[in-house]
Amino acid sequence: MKQVPQKDAPLKLNESATWIRDDVSYEVNEPDAYALEEALRQKEKHGGEVVVITAGPARAQTVLREGLAKGADRAIHLEDNGFVGLDAFNTAKAFAAAIKDEQFDLIFTGLQSDDYGYAQTGVILAQILGWPHATIIMHIDKTDAGIKVKRELEAGFFQNVDMPLPAVLTIQSGINKLRYATLIGIKQAKNKPLRKVTMDEVKSSLGDNMQKIEKLYIPQKTKKTEMLEGPPAEVAKKLVEKLKNEVRVL
Amino acid sequence: MSNVLVVVEQREGKLNRVSFETLRGAQQLAAEMGWTLEAAVLGANPADIAAEIAKTKVAKVYALSCAACEHYTPDAYAAALKQFIESKKPTLVLMPHTYQVRDFAPKLTTALNRTLISDAVGYRQDGNKLVFVRQMFQGKFAADVSFAGEAPYFATFQAGAFRGDQVETGSAPVEAVTLNVDASSIRNKPLEIFKEAKQAVDLTQAEVIVSVGRGIKEQKNIEIVQKLAEALGAEVAASRPICDSGWLPMDRQVGSSGQTVAPKLYLALGISGAIQHIVGMKGSRSIIAINKDAEAPIFEIADIGIVGNLFEIVPPLIEEIKKAKGA
Numbered sequence: 198m199k200q201v202p203q204k205d206a207p208l209k210l211n212e213s214a215t216w217i218r219d220d221v222s223y224e225v226n227e228p229d230a231y232a233l234e235e236a237l238r239q240k241e242k243h244g245g246e247v248v249v250i251t252a253g254p255a256r257a258q259t260v261l262r263e264g265l266a267k268g269a270d271r272a273i274h275l276e277d278n279g280f281v282g283l284d285a286f287n288t289a290k291a292f293a294a295a296i297k298d299e300q301f302d303l304i305f306t307g308l309q310s311d312d313y314g315y316a317q318t319g320v321i322l323a324q325i326l327g328w329p330h331a332t333i334i335m336h337i338d339k340t341d342a343g344i345k346v347k348r349e350l351e352a353g354f355f356q357n358v359d360m361p362l363p364a365v366l367t368i369q370s371g372i373n374k375l376r377y378a379t380l381i382g383i384k385q386a387k388n389k390p391l392r393k394v395t396m397d398e399v400k401s402s403l404g405d406n407m408q409k410i411e412k413l414y415i416p417q418k419t420k421k422t423e424m425l426e427g428p429p430a431e432v433a434k435k436l437v438e439k440l441k442n443e444v445r446v447l
Numbered sequence: 448m449s450n451v452l453v454v455v456e457q458r459e460g461k462l463n464r465v466s467f468e469t470l471r472g473a474q475q476l477a478a479e480m481g482w483t484l485e486a487a488v489l490g491a492n493p494a495d496i497a498a499e500i501a502k503t504k505v506a507k508v509y510a511l512s513c514a515a516c517e518h519y520t521p522d523a524y525a526a527a528l529k530q531f532i533e534s535k536k537p538t539l540v541l542m543p544h545t546y547q548v549r550d551f552a553p554k555l556t557t558a559l560n561r562t563l564i565s566d567a568v569g570y571r572q573d574g575n576k577l578v579f580v581r582q583m584f585q586g587k588f589a590a591d592v593s594f595a596g597e598a599p600y601f602a603t604f605q606a607g608a609f610r611g612d613q614v615e616t617g618s619a620p621v622e623a624v625t626l627n628v629d630a631s632s633i634r635n636k637p638l639e640i641f642k643e644a645k646q647a648v649d650l651t652q653a654e655v656i657v658s659v660g661r662g663i664k665e666q667k668n669i670e671i672v673q674k675l676a677e678a679l680g681a682e683v684a685a686s687r688p689i690c691d692s693g694w695l696p697m698d699r700q701v702g703s704s705g706q707t708v709a710p711k712l713y714l715a716l717g718i719s720g721a722i723q724h725i726v727g728m729k730g731s732r733s734i735i736a737i738n739k740d741a742e743a744p745i746f747e748i749a750d751i752g753i754v755g756n757l758f759e760i761v762p763p764l765i766e767e768i769k770k771a772k773g774a
Contacts, residue, residue: 204661204719205740208587217584227688285553286562312584314722315565320521320553329634330521332550349704350458350640351546357638369704371691407562407596411578416589416744422752432753433763436735437771439751444733446655446679446712447771 198229198249198264200257201312214412216282225260228307232368234375235337236305237268243339246270248299252280252291258391265386266378272389277396284406285313289321294402295394301363303344308333308367316367323365330365331358335372449598450483451476452537454528455500456545457488458519459640462496465543467611469604470503473541474615476570480577482538485509486619489527489626491517497621504617509535515628521551522633527626529558537599539577544603556601563601564592566722568608585721586744606703606726648682648698650706655681655714658701658728659689662717662738662757666694671761672716678768684708686724702727716757720745737761 202208203222211218236247249264251257252275261272275295283291304326306319316332323330335355336347343361349369350356378386425435441447453473455466470486477484487509488496497510513527528551532540542548544566556563567579571591578591579602594600650656657676663669669689676683683699690700701708702724713731718724720736720743728734729748736749737757746752753760 202584204585207740207742208584210588217588284562286557289557314581314583314585316549317553317563317565320550321557324525324554324557330550330554331635333546345638348550349546351703353642354640355643356640359636359638361634370687371697374693405595407594408564409593409595411573411576411591411593413583413588413590416582416586416747418747420748420750422746422749424746424752424754426754429755429759430763432755432760433767436751436753436764437767439735440679440712440768441771444712444735447768 198233198251198260199226199307199310199312200224200251200253200260201226201310204311210413214414215410216413223256223259225263226307226310226312228309228311228368228370229260230307230375231370231372232305232307233264233267233269234373235334235368236303237376238373239303239337239339240268245302248273248301250292250295251275252277252283252288254278254281261391262386263378265389265391266382267376268382270389272391273394274391275394275396275399279396282406283403284408285315285317286321287403287406289318289325290402290404291399292318292322293325294399303363304328304365306365306367308369319365319367326363326365328363328365329360330367331360332367333369334366335369337366448483449480449538450485451539451541452532452535453484453486453505454540454542455486455488455496456543456547457490457493457496458547460490460492460496462488462499463543463545463547464611465545465606466500467503467614468606468609469541469543470500470505471611471614472570472604472609474504475609476539476541479572485537487511487531489513489516489524489531494621494623501619501621502616503619504615505619508619508621510621510623511626512623513626513628515630515633516626518637519547520633520635520637521554522635523628524551525555525558526628526632528555530626530628531624532559532599540599540601542601542603544605548603552601552603559599561599561601562594562596563603564594565603566605567592567602568605570602582722585719586725586747587742605722607729648696650682650684650699650701650708653682653708653710655679655712656684656701656708656710656728656731657681657714657716658684658686658718659695659716660686660718660724661688662719663689663694664717666692668758669694671758671765675714675716675761675765675768678765678772679714681712681714686718686721715745715749716761718745719743720748
C-alpha cells in the first residue's frame, strides 16, 4: 500500500522542482484501499492471514495502522525517506527483499498510484519473485488448482483467467465496497505486530534508478479557457448566455 | 546508428488502432533524432497485420510469429519479445499504453533488467537528452523523465498523445521471424472474453452530457445533477469514483474504463480531471467545468471554467436554464 498526497490537497514544488514539498496531507492510495479490502474479503472466505506492507518515511505508518484497524493481522514498514525517490523497479526490489522469508500465497496491489501513476510495481514484483501475475482484476474465485480471476479489458470487455498460486494481482478500483475501520478495530490495531525494515537491510538488493525525473512543472495549457467570475447567480446568468449564443444547446 | 522499434498491438488477430498513434509519435521522434524506425507485430499469425503496418512510413516490419502467442498471456508475450529484442538490440522500444501492454511490458523490461517510462504524453529533446513527458499527481503536474543506464529503453504512449490519422504512409518490406516459446512455461490459462450485460445507456449518442465527480460529496447530492440534466435535456454521466461508490450505475461512467464520448456540450461538475477521465471526454466540442479547486486539471481542457462551489452555482443555473427555455 502506498501513501499519496490527498486528492484535493494543494501541491507545491520543492526547490529543485523535482518533487513536491512534503508539507501536505496524505492519504492511502485509493486503488490500494480496494486491494486491501479484497484481501480481507478473501481471508473472510478462505481463512489465513492478511499482512499490509508499505515503503516510505515515518508518516506512512498511518497507512499501515489504518489497514490493521480494518482487519489486517500484521504490518511491515520499509521505513526511510529514501524509499520515496525510488523508481518502480527499485521499489519492487525493496519489497521483494523485505518479504524474502515470508510465505504468501497472494500479493495484492492497487492497479496504479495516484502520484506517479506508473502502474508497474506489482507486475515488476511478480517478475522478481518469479510468480505469475494478472492486472486490473475485478473478481477472484478460489479453484482447486489456484484461482480464477476476472480481468478488465478495454471497451467494456472482460476476460477470465485461471492461474496457479502464488501470484500477484493488481486490483481495479470498484472491485468491492470499502469498509470503514471500527472503533474496536482501531483500538486493536495498536497492539498488532508491525515489523520495521530499514534501508540498510534491503540496500544490497537495490540498483541505481534507471529513470530520473528531470523536472516537475505545471502542464502547459493547450486550450484557452474563459473563466466566468462573480457571485453564483451572476455566474449562472453568464453561463446560460453562453449556452444559448455560443454553445447553442438552448 | 540508433533505431526505434514500435511494437503494435493486436488482440485475437485484430489490430488495435491506437497503434497508429504510437507509430505517428515514433515517426516524428525518429525524424527529429535521425534514427531508423521499424515496427513489429507479435502473434500466432501476424502476417495480415504486418502487411497493414507495412503501408506506413517505416523502414521495415517484423512479423513475429509465435505459436504459443495465439491467445494473449504475459508469460508468452514477455518471453517472445525478450528473444526478439535481445537479438535486434533496438535503442528505444515504443508501445501504446493499453491494458494489454500494461500487463506484460513491466514484466518484459524487468526480465531484460531495463526500465519502462509508462503512459507518456509526449517526448522532447532537452539538450542532448531525450526526455519523455508524463502526467503526475493525477495530471496536476507534468514531469520530464529521462533514462539512465544503457539501452534498450522502453516507453509507452497514452491514447490520444499523437494523431493516428496523421501517420505517414509508405511501403515497407516485411520480414517474417519465428519465435519459439515453450508452451509449458505459460502459467496463466486465458479463458473466454466477454461483455457484461448489454450497456443500458449509450452515452456516445448524447448531444449534451452533465457529468459529475467527487466534488458531489454524497450520494443524495446526485439529485441536483439529475435536475440540471433534466433542465438541459442531457444525459447524466460520472467519473469512475462515483460509479465505484455505487452512486450511479457503471454504464454512466466516462473514461478509460468506461465510455468515450464527444457530445456538443460536456458539463463537468466537481470533476478534477484525472487522466483516466479526460481520455474519455476530451473530444467533446465544448467543455464547461465547475470546480472549487482553481488548480484542477479539468480547467486545462475546459473552454469555459467556473471556480466555485457547485452547490451554490447549480441551483440558480437550473432556474436560468428553465427561464431561457421558457422564453
